[in-house]
Amino acid sequence: MNVHEYQAKELLAKFGLNIPKGKLCHTPTEAEWAARSFGPGKLSVVKAQIHAGGRGKGGGVKLARSPEEARAHAEKIIGMQLVTPQTVPQGKKVHKVLVAEGSDIDKEYYLSLVVNRENATLSVMASTEGGMDIEEVAENHPEKIITTDIDPTVGLSGFTTRKLNEALGFKGHLAKAFEKTLKGLTEAFLAYDCEMIEINPLATTKDGQLQILDCKMSFDGNALFRHPHIQDLRDYEEEDARELEASKFGLSYVSLEGNIGCLVNGAGLAMGTMDIIKQAGGDPANFLDVGGGASQETVTQAFRIILRDTSVKGIFVNIFGGIMKCDVIANGVVSASKELGVKVPLVVRLEGTNVELGKKILSESGLNITPADSMADGARKIVAAVK
């Protein structure tokens, strides 16, 4: 789960970190007043709040020298379709901005923490090349990214901070400030069960401070039950409507760019189905695992989500009945189809428990179904049908 920059900064506030003051604003007037509240002659920065990076490049981050200028920036940014390298091509609509006290930046650095599953540690990545795309730095100057690990059972060691301070060139009070920053971030990471915290830029200012100017934070979905206050930060406007609906019914659903809708049971079979569609020359529109013990109602919901997806030009139902019975799947498919109608080709491969009953329900339903004998056969048939 992801949160907005302003929420991430609020969550980090209690860990002794240097983060410029800011206010969340929904209107230009609010933005003007927020900028005014920082005091006369203060710089402010107006920042679009969407779940995507690269906002600066897309015109979603603007520095203001006066409250009137902050208002003018907010007028442009609120309501805009912000296109960044991390959004879909049509961009994301901006509903709110963070107006933060502006900083007089000396230099921008990069700092992030991510879970390292292989080593069971937190990996720290740092670079003197902050502010810009870290992917670009990794591509062209990999030697400018330093990585090191933190053992979560031990916490941050003096050795790790010294190594990073050396690499980033921080001395004296900046080295102290960096140590405090990394310590605070590590504590926050562990306290909130994060997957990632990315500070880009971490900036030194002309008056000698080390400040967190931007922050992305994501959380381990499996640990969210331990953090109800973080679950409350979920912004439904930022999430894929179909994924959101699927999650209400306990379905594992991820929407993808292709045009073949897939209804599958079991995560492994769902992945195998996507692979075999690709192999046959097609592109799946989604990953969908209805789970092992899904009820007819859940299957109906799942099939509804696929039927309503306008990018779907064909549907492949690929079921291996184990705990899940083929007749339950068949009934779900039929009931959703009766309600919404199936306007695209439908290929069904059923195997396993109650397969005969499942096939009977489908054949008596009057639906126009192309049966398949195997996964590969089904994939070939649906790919041919959508072409």
Ligand code: GDP
């Ligand atoms: P992103 O583009 O989505 O990563 O948004 P950022 O919050 O990182 O802002 C983009 C860029 O705007 C930063 O790299 C900075 O160069 C600049 N910026 C952000 N906040 C400030 C600020 O307070 N003062 C100044 N001078 N520049 C800022």
Ligand code: MN
């Ligand atoms: Mn940034």
